[in-house]
Amino acid sequence: MKDVIIIGNGPAGLSAALYTCRAGLSTTIIGLDNGALEKAERIENYFGLTNPVSGHDLVATGIEQAKRLGAELINDEVLDISWMDSFTITTKNTVLQAESVIITTGASRKKLKIKGIENYEGKGVSYCAVCDGFFYRQKHIAVIGSGEYALHEVNELLPIASSVTLLTNGAELNADFPSVVKIIITPISELYGGNMVEGIEFVDNSRISVSGIFIAIGTAAAADLARKLGVETNGSSIAVDEKMSTNIPGLFAAGDCIGGVMQISVAVGEGAKASLSAIEFIRNKRKDVG
Numbered sequence: 001m002k003d004v005i006i007i008g009n010g011p012a013g014l015s016a017a018l019y020t021c022r023a024g025l026s027t028t029i030i031g032l033d034n035g036a037l038e039k040a041e042r043i044e045n046y047f048g049l050t051n052p053v054s055g056h057d058l059v060a061t062g063i064e065q066a067k068r069l070g071a072e073l074i075n076d077e078v079l080d081i082s083w084m085d086s087f088t089i090t091t092k093n094t095v096l097q098a099e100s101v102i103i104t105t106g107a108s109r110k111k112l113k114i115k116g117i118e119n120y121e122g123k124g125v126s127y128c129a130v131c132d133g134f135f136y137r138q139k140h141i142a143v144i145g146s147g148e149y150a151l152h153e154v155n156e157l158l159p160i161a162s163s164v165t166l167l168t169n170g171a172e173l174n175a176d177f178p179s180v181v182k183i184i185i186t187p188i189s190e191l192y193g194g195n196m197v198e199g200i201e202f203v204d205n206s207r208i209s210v211s212g213i214f215i216a217i218g219t220a221a222a223a224d225l226a227r228k229l230g231v232e233t234n235g236s237s238i239a240v241d242e243k244m245s246t247n248i249p250g251l252f253a254a255g256d257c258i259g260g261v262m263q264i265s266v267a268v269g270e271g272a273k274a275s276l277s278a279i280e281f282i283r284n285k286r287k288d289v290g
């Protein structure tokens with residue numbers, strides 16, 4: 001059991017780790033890549049920089065700093081979080097447990113532009129297999145996606161639904177899907193139905209009928225992870241109070257994933273606040289037990 005798991009190794013997550021490590025808490029950071037900063041060629045509006053630096057170099061320095069203070073960094077993709085007294089984090093390669101979790105997965109930049117999708121959200125279109133799968137018992141359903149996150153959602157749904165079809169919407173397959181899953185790679189043109197979604201039409205005018213469609217494109221974004229825990233969201237952002245606490249005890253969020261001003265300085269400050277709240281949470285929990 002880790003004291004704190006931080007999901008994301010961008011400015012918010014790395015800043016949070018500095019405080020949890022220095023407070024003597026065992027800290028694991030799980031990150032998939034360098035996040036938004038990988039695309040930033042030149043940073044010059046962050047404190048302490050004599051000369052501009054690339055986003056890549058800034059993250060690399062932050063990673064070295066966190067490691068020097070004792071943080072463990074795991075390069076992996078988080079697929080699922082569940083909570084019962086403590087948190088269980090399922091990644092592509094392992095399952096870890098922690099007393100407290102800080103989500104710093106950055107802004108969700110993936111958008112699925114398919115005609116009709118917004119009309120059917122909550123009416124057959126879902127973003128969380130573990131939350132909504134139960135409503136599709138013995139029904140034909142589809143999952144849109146092509147990678148490890150889609151595979152995770154497919155595996156949640158297979159025992160419940162009567163069939164699961166994977167729609168890659170033109171993308172290449174990036175995971176090994178079970179052979180019982182029918183795979184369609186043809187791009188989707190639109191969703192159709194009445195009050196509830198009834199099916200999917202493809203660009204070649206073929207159609208399949210389904211009762212439910214689960215969206216699992218790319219990696220699990222903050223709101224996807226939050227929904228699995230019943231965390232309140234504001235659209236694609238996680239809702240937090242001024243101490244970066246979510247509505248789940250021990251779960252905090254910071255940086256671009258909570259919305260607001262998306263800048264390094266803000267993410268770093270929010271990461272610090274979230275970590276101070278996590279430290280307080282763990283110390284109080286131990287006081288109660290002791």
Ligand SMILES: Cc1cc2nc3c(=O)[nH]c(=O)nc-3n(C[C@H](O)[C@H](O)[C@H](O)COP(=O)(O)OP(=O)(O)OC[C@H]3O[C@@H](n4cnc5c(N)ncnc54)[C@H](O)[C@@H]3O)c2cc1C
Pocket residue numbers: 007008009010011012013030031032033034035036037039040041042043044045046076077078079104105106107219220221222254255256257261262263264265267
């Ligand atoms: C092109 C560009 C230029 C920018 N220029 C500037 C600038 O000049 N100045 C400035 O202040 N800000 C700039 N920004 C904004 C800045 O990059 C962000 O505000 C900042 O990086 C947010 O930090 P964060 O830690 O919240 O998220 P991010 O830096 O996006 O980090 C998110 C982390 O979460 C990880 N992650 C996400 N999902 C998962 C998952 N399922 N499993 C495991 N890990 C996951 C990612 O791998 C990454 O490590 C720029 C952004 C862009 C895109």
